[in-house]
Amino acid sequence: MMIPWQNLATETLDNLIEAFVLREGTDYGEQERSLAQKVNDVRRQLISGEAVLVWSELHETVNIMPRGQITG
Template identity: 80%
Template sequence: MDPETLDNLIESFVLREGTDYGEHERSLADKVADVKQQLKRGEAVLVWSELHETVNIMPRALFNG
């Protein structure tokens, strides 16, 4: 996957899923970097939904496909 496409997908995911309730709010760039590292370590996976024609990011432990 093109690196820019991956960055855009991760950013979209973070904006859709990420709400900070911690003591210190983290920047979008930090959250994107965290998700990218989770993907590299295999802790998260990209999941394509043929039905909805969308890509999502899921924790590997929750993915049943």
């Protein structure tokens, strides 16, 4: 189930994005980027609609995914 990012408190959204970018295996290319830059990149993707927040009832977790990976 998709969760509108606008419905979350700013601090909650910040924490979700930060946890997402800190996950091991998240690749941002050859150039090293700061945590703040990575967080801003993901926030921009959420605002533009390129990425969405997805709730998994099975795992009881929230994830950030590219909109194109969401199946109906």
